[in-house]
Amino acid sequence: xxxxxxxxGIMASLAIHAAFLSLLLILPATGLxxxxxxxxxFERQAxxxxxxxxxxxxxxxxxxxxxxxxxxxxxxxxxxxxxxTVQITDKKPELPVDKSGEWKGVVPSGNAxxxxxxxxxxxxxxxxxxxxxxxxxxxxxxxxxxxQFIHRELPVYPKLARRMGKEGKVILKLFIxxxxxxxxxxxxxxxxxxxxxxxxxxxxxxxxxPARRKGEKVASRAILSIRFNLE
Amino acid sequence: xxxxxxxxxxxxIGLLVIMSVIALSITIERYxxxxxxxxxxxxxxxxLEFELTRRLHFIATIGSNAPYIGLxxxxxxxxxxxxxxxxxxxxxxxxxxxxxxxxxxxxxAGLLVAIPAIVFYNLLLRKVKEIVLRWELxxxx
Numbered sequence: 566x567x568x569x570x571x572x573x574g575i576m577a578s579l580a581i582h583a584a585f586l587s588l589l590l591i592l593p594a595t596g597l598x599x600x601x602x603x604x605x606x607f608e609r610q611a612x613x614x615x616x617x618x619x620x621x622x623x624x625x626x627x628x629x630x631x632x633x634x635x636x637x638x639x640x641x642x643x644x645x646x647x648x649x650t651v652q653i654t655d656k657k658p659e660l661p662v663d664k665s666g667e668w669k670g671v672v673p674s675g676n677a678x679x680x681x682x683x684x685x686x687x688x689x690x691x692x693x694x695x696x697x698x699x700x701x702x703x704x705x706x707x708x709x710x711x712x713q714f715i716h717r718e719l720p721v722y723p724k725l726a727r728r729m730g731k732e733g734k735v736i737l738k739l740f741i742x743x744x745x746x747x748x749x750x751x752x753x754x755x756x757x758x759x760x761x762x763x764x765x766x767x768x769x770x771x772x773x774x775p776a777r778r779k780g781e782k783v784a785s786r787a788i789l790s791i792r793f794n795l796e
Numbered sequence: 797x798x799x800x801x802x803x804x805x806x807x808x809i810g811l812l813v814i815m816s817v818i819a820l821s822i823t824i825e826r827y828x829x830x831x832x833x834x835x836x837x838x839x840x841x842x843x844l845e846f847e848l849t850r851r852l853h854f855i856a857t858i859g860s861n862a863p864y865i866g867l868x869x870x871x872x873x874x875x876x877x878x879x880x881x882x883x884x885x886x887x888x889x890x891x892x893x894x895x896x897x898x899x900x901x902x903x904x905a906g907l908l909v910a911i912p913a914i915v916f917y918n919l920l921l922r923k924v925k926e927i928v929l930r931w932e933l934x935x936x937x
Contacts, residue, residue, distance in 0.1 A: 574825030578817050586813070725894065757890065 701740075702776050705788040712741045712787050713774045720767035722793055726758035733760040736790040739768065743782040745775045753788065764791045801876050808869030808902050812862060816909040819858040822851050823916040830923050835931050844931055848924045852917065859913030866906015873899025 704711040726733065736754035739747050750768060755761050768789075776785035830848070838844040877895035 570825045570828040571821075573828060574821040574823070575817075577824045578821035581820060582813065582817050729890075 702778055702783050702785040704776055704785050706790075710777045712739070712745070712776045712785055715745070715772040715774050718767045718770035720760075720763040720791060720793070723759035723763050726760065726793070727795065729758070730795060731758045732792075732794050733757060734790060734792045735760050735764040736788065737764060737768065739773075739787050739789055740784070741773050741775055741787060742784045743775045745773045745782075747773065754790075756793070760791075760793050763793075767791075801873070804869045804873045804876070804899065804902055808865060808872070809905055811865060812869075812902075812905045812909050815858045815862055815865075816913075819855050819909070819913040819916065822854050823920065826852065826920050827923075830920075830927060833927060835927070835934055838931065841928065841931065841935075845924070845928060848927060852920060852924070855913055855917040855920065859910050859917050862910035862913065863903070863906045866903040866909075869902025869906070870899045873902060 702710070706712065725731075733756040734754060735752070735756040738751040738753050740749035740751070742748050747768060750765055752761055752765075756764065775782040776787065777783065833848075835844075838847070874896060877892060877899060880895070881892060
C-alpha cells in the first residue's frame with residue numbers, strides 16, 4: 566500500500582544525495598586558487614656533493630627544449646651535444662632564452678653558483694672506476710659520453726605539491742648497464758611532496774642509451790637532476 | 797598498508813553515503829505516509845501505532861551509529877599514516893599532517909550523516925505522537 570511512498574522516498578533521497586555530493590565535488594575545484602602552470606626541467610648542472618662535482622664535465626651552450634604541456638610531445642634524442650633540459654609550460658612556447666645558453670626564469674639564481682664551479686677545463690673525460698673486469702663510468706646526464714634518453718617520459722608534477730605551490734628538486738643517480746637498462750636508482754637529493762616518486766616513475770618509463778667510452782658502450786652511474794618549478 | 801587508505805576512502809565513506817541515502821529515503825517515505833494516513837481505517841490504537849512506527853528504528857540506528865563508523869574510518873586513516881611513517885621513516889611534517897587531516901574527513905562525514913538523521917528521527921517521533929493523540933481525540937478515549 567505504501568509502495569509509491571517508498572519509491573518516491575528512495576528517488577528523492579538519491580536525488581538529494583547526488584545533488585549534495587556533486588556540489589561537494591564541484592566546490593573545492595572552483596574555490597581554490599587557479600593552479601599555476603608548471604615546468605619540470607632536467608638540469609645539466611646541479612648542486613651535487615663535492616665528490617661528484619669533481620667529475621663534472623660541462624658541455625657547451627645548453628639549449629632548453631621548449632615544450633607545450635598540452636601536446637606532451639616526446640623529445641627525440643637530439644644530436645650531440647645532448648641537451649638535457651626540458652621545460653614544460655602552459656605559456657606560449659617562446660620563453661626567454663638567450664643565445665648564450667642560459668635559460669632565464671627557470672633556474673633560480675641560487676643554481677648559478679653551482680654552474681660556475683663546474684670544472685670548466687675537462688676535455689670530455691669521465692672518471693672510470695674498474696670493478697673487476699667491468700668498467701663503470703661515473704658521469705652525469707648532459708656530458709658528452711653520458712647515457713642519453715632514447716625515450717624521455719616526463720615526470721608528472723605531483724598534484725598535492727602543485728596545489729600547495731611547492732617546488733622541488735630531485736637528484737638521482739642512475740646505474741645504467743651497457744645495454745641501456747636502468748639497474749638501480751639511488752636518490753641523492755630527496756624531494757618532498759612526492760617529487761622523488763614522480764621522478765622515479767618517469768625514469769622507469771623512460772629508456773636510455775648507454776654511456777660510451779671511446780666509442781664503446783659501457784655501464785655507468787649517471788647523475789640526473791630534475792627540477793620541479795611552478796611559474 | 798596502502799589498501800587501508802582505500803578502505804577508509806571508499807569503504808567507510810561509501811558506507812556512510814549508503815546509510816545516509818537509506819535514512820533520508822525512509823524519512824521521506826514516512827513523512828508522506830503520515831500526511832495521507834486515514835485515521836478511520838484503524839479501530840485499534842496498537843494497530844495504528846504499529847503502522848506509524850514501522851521502519852523508524854532504521855533512522856535511529858543510523859543516527860546513533862554513523863559517528864562511530866566515521867570514527868572508525870579516522871582511526872584506520874591515522875593507523876595508515878603512522879604505518880607509512882614507520883616504514884618509510886619520512887620526517888616530512890607536511891605529509892604527516894596532510895595524512896592526519898585527511899583521516900579526519902571520515903569523522904566529519906559520520907557527523908554529517910548522524911545529525912540530520914537524529915533531527916529527522918525526532919521530528920517523525922513527534923509526528924507519530926501527534927497522530928496517535930488525534931486518533932485518541934477522535935475515538936474519545
